[in-house]
Amino acid sequence: MSTNKLHIPLTMHDLYGDNVLYSSRPSYGFNPWLQPEEHQSNLLSARELIIANMPVIVHKATVTEKIQKLLEIKGVRMPEQFVTYETRSEYENIIKAYAKQGKIFFQYAHEKGFVHDDDYVVRRDIFLNLNNKSIIEKWTNGAYLPKREIVKYTDFEQRVREWTLPFVVKPGDEHPTAGGYGVMLCYTDEDVEQTVRRVHEATDTDQLIIEQFIEPVKNYCVQFAYSEARGITFLGASIQNVEKYGKYRGNTTDRNIPEAVIEAGRKIMQNGVDAGYVGIAGFDILVDKDDQLFAIDLNFRQNGSSALLLLDNLLEGEYKKFLAYYSNGDNQQFYETILEEVKHGNLFPLAYYDGDYKSENAFPSRFICIWHGDEAMIEQKSKDFEERLTGEVHAE
Template identity: 45%
Template sequence: MNLTNKLTVTMKDAYPVTTIYSSRPSYEDSPWLAAEEHQLNFLSARELHIAELPVIVHEASITDKLATLYQLVDRTVPSNVHTFTDRQSYESLLTQLTHDGQNTIQFQYIHDDSILDPSHYTIDKQIFIDLNNKSKIHQFVDPKHLPKRLIIPHHTLEETLKTWNYPFVIKPGDERPTAGGYGVMICYNDEDLYDAKQRIEACSTESDLLIIEQFITPVENYCIQFATTDDGQITYLGAAKQIIDDHGFYKGNESIETIDQDIIDIGYDIMKKGVEYGFFGIAGFDVLVDESNNAYVIDLNFRVNGSTALLLLKEQLNSNYQKFINYFSPGNNEQFYQLIKRYVEAGHLFPLSYYDGDWYKGEYVQSRFGAIWTGESKAFIKHIEAQFKDELNNIKEASNFD
């Protein structure tokens, strides 16, 4: 794999030198973050290549298997990592790392004050909450680039929907974390609405406000990203096309060759307003373009995004096409790892993270792998990935575990 040596921008350029990064959501229950514990642990190592800051990582995400995969692409696992194994060790680590007031934590998702005092956040906690609150998006986006939307108390949903026709979108209207589209409920019909109501009812004690939003049929679905660097300037990091299923669930990102300057300008304006509000760091904004070439901003993520690594590593990967994606072991974890290893050795997969299910003893845990496909063209990678998936589907069931 032909790699260049130096990133143009890293997370270290966007945050103070005293920053420690944690991308793991809090262990507290979050009604709109529908992922189990191992998946949330898996998130902790996704940015290791691009951080150059100390990172808090689960031990299962930093085993010898990750080191081997990194060696295959002439990389080493960073030494400035802090590891945890469970809720107690994670929360104790946060306290330990910030006890003298020298370090701050840049969270990907907010944590309760009982876990860490707000004074230890890198970005002011309330500013961070406000910027990522879906009900406040209108404060940062020009109204002409917003879908039609209403913010309502959840108990008025039934009455309000009498004036809405399918399809439409329902979202939580508070600062509770969402990810991967799990907080986005696209309703095409009565069945979808029934499922949405079930989720809303289960979360009603946590989230009082809901957003009903016009459904935009996308021709393009972009995440455009920016960073403030240590000189205070806003830097455009690039844009990636989002891979989303029909119900809004996030499946990854792929590189694009060009994007209209108008779309970049929309994102720059949002970033500028965020910076004026008190934000600094990396942010990504989801923008849909419809068949009439109208651009609609549907989500603001004033934090690192799933495609941030893809964008920052793009020049290093030195290929015409890249695609960020995650895979899960369908059975035997060792066969899963060996399959990945072969495709990394062949130069098709650039490894970001590997969650080693075999780190756990006495139980079966799926291994997970985050990576970037990289190659001469989209058609070429589509062909190679199809081969990979065929082999993935042939992996045996989980063998006996230790």
């Protein structure tokens, strides 16, 4: 099969324009609520490379011959618009140098003063406000909210013990969170005490949110995109798979999104646009057994399932599943298993972080992908694949 560029109907370049560099990884700076290990952050740097069509700063281990070969099997040419880094100093120097000639779209806001606020595509202060969980009612017009209380850090321990279980605790300041990190679900008194201990460790926190736990029938991530030229575009919605204690485990497609969910998301997106937002945004909206809607998290940024939705019509099959996998240490076996499955035709590679890029098994390799095909077949294939892989299954 000859390789070619994917003809994606909407890319990040269409939204952000020229002279913009995209960074998908968290800052190297300390964040008490988002402390992924460095390899995870490096993997994330390339998660949106396929849908970008614009300069992206990626770790060198994500653009090796291995990912190129996986893409070639799918008939896709490796994107060329990227700049690579290996170390913290290289990453930071590249960002700062680019900011002198263009703008940056940060997936996660970096420390104040890292670059000027106006060097962000969406000004840093606006970006932080849009993603601040404590003022979510501003963007929902006070609708779709669970019962919640915002408490000062110093008052948290007393107030949290006065709430009735179950409930959820979240950071209520400008620190970004993702993938369930920083979200603490409390079902038991033991969970409450563990949460208190976790909060005590996060001394660089001004306030926290205690929120009613909603038992969802469906957990949607409904996504929109905005540019001045295109206006607001509905990208679709996916089902979020979340563990009992809130850890995000990927997304699957859903063809029957309630109109009420789409309309709620559109209203939120419009409020964000009115405040100055440009780009892709995804809103976590729960539907309970009474068909009530609850907006529990607003992410004015790309999301794990953004590529899933943007590539939906380009990948065969009605059912799509976004997942990530980590090697158990045998990187060669990990890659060969992936290679074999990609050849079978139902696995699309988004990113491969090569633990062998300098020396064999230097660190565990990681892989982000989309399964596509018939639902029953994909569920069985992915289960069999995980057994052969003998590694860990994760979502980013």
